[in-house]
Amino acid sequence: MKLLKIFFVLIVILNFFSIAFAEKNDQLTNKISKNLRCLICQGQSIYDSQSDFAVSMKVLINKKIEQGLNEKEIYEFLKDKYGEWIVYDTAFNKNTFILWGLPVLLFFLGGAIIFKKLVFRKV
Amino acid sequence: MKNKILIILLVFFLSFCFFVLFKSLESSGIYVPEKTENRELTEFVSKDLFSKKKITSSEIFQGSDYYILNIWATWCAPCRKEHPQLMELSKNSSIKLIGLNYRDDSKKAKKFLNKLGNPFSVNITDQNGTISIELGGYGIPETFLINKDKKIIKTFIGNLNNESVRQINLIVK
Numbered sequence: 624m625k626l627l628k629i630f631f632v633l634i635v636i637l638n639f640f641s642i643a644f645a646e647k648n649d650q651l652t653n654k655i656s657k658n659l660r661c662l663i664c665q666g667q668s669i670y671d672s673q674s675d676f677a678v679s680m681k682v683l684i685n686k687k688i689e690q691g692l693n694e695k696e697i698y699e700f701l702k703d704k705y706g707e708w709i710v711y712d713t714a715f716n717k718n719t720f721i722l723w724g725l726p727v728l729l730f731f732l733g734g735a736i737i738f739k740k741l742v743f744r745k746v
Numbered sequence: 747m748k749n750k751i752l753i754i755l756l757v758f759f760l761s762f763c764f765f766v767l768f769k770s771l772e773s774s775g776i777y778v779p780e781k782t783e784n785r786e787l788t789e790f791v792s793k794d795l796f797s798k799k800k801i802t803s804s805e806i807f808q809g810s811d812y813y814i815l816n817i818w819a820t821w822c823a824p825c826r827k828e829h830p831q832l833m834e835l836s837k838n839s840s841i842k843l844i845g846l847n848y849r850d851d852s853k854k855a856k857k858f859l860n861k862l863g864n865p866f867s868v869n870i871t872d873q874n875g876t877i878s879i880e881l882g883g884y885g886i887p888e889t890f891l892i893n894k895d896k897k898i899i900k901t902f903i904g905n906l907n908n909e910s911v912r913q914i915n916l917i918v919k
Contacts (some may be wrong), residue, residue, distance in 0.1 A: 662884050675849055679875025686876060704882040
């Protein structure tokens with residue numbers, strides 16, 4: 624009877640860990656797929672899309688996580704297959720410097736105009 | 747003077763917007779992957795459509811100078827459309843054709859091949875679609891031309907047509 628109890632407790636603990644582990648994997652899969660562009664419905668993320676390739680991509684991400692790859696390694700793997708385009712959060716490089724730089728430039732330009740206006744108003 | 751600068755800036759800004767929008771008219775808006783050629787073929791394990799036996803990519807890609815890997819499914823209408831082109835390519839003895847059946851019902855796939863003809867030397871399955879993604883597949887149908895060094899030398903996104911067949915025959919000649 625005692626042995627049965629120990630066995631039961633062990634099963635419960637193992638189940639708890641496997642559920643917790645699966646949930647953690649699912650959360651990471653969702654996080655990664657939200658940052659990936661769908662190959663078929665190009666206006667949607669992999670997370671939002673229900674296209675066959677998006678579903679396959681989610682399965683593959685989960686598989687890669689189970690294999691022990693981290694978030695960065697999965698992005699690198701997919702970028703190697705599909706190019707920088709696949710990720711929404713694009714890296715800063717010679718092809719994307721305008722994309723990253725323009726908002727900052729416009730922010731400072733706008734700030735300078737506002738500052739100038741305020742200074743002139745005071746004078 | 748101040749107004750003049752403003753007008754110049756406004757004209758410059760509007761010209762910039764016009765140029766960007768005009769340029770975007772020329773583009774279809776549909777992205778074509780930049781990495782479609784000269785890619786190493788990823789190793790994979792699949793199952794034979796008919797025997798259900800496990801088969802590795804190194805077992806599949808041997809004994810030929812060129813290989814064509816075609817991703818297809820019975821539910822995909824363009825796959826049916828390109829079938830005559832695949833049948834045509836199967837006559838070329840220097841190419842080994844491999845069919846990758848994507849997320850499909852095996853019974854329907856076998857029925858499809860029995861009805862329209864089987865152009866493939868090897869028929870493999872991709873039940874959850876991950877092999878196609880590992881290969882860098884973009885949609886369905888898709889066809890990869892692979893050389894004996896297991897490098898993808900050309901990718902045809904969408905259904906094959908007579909022009910694609912001509913291009914393939916020119917490369918493998």
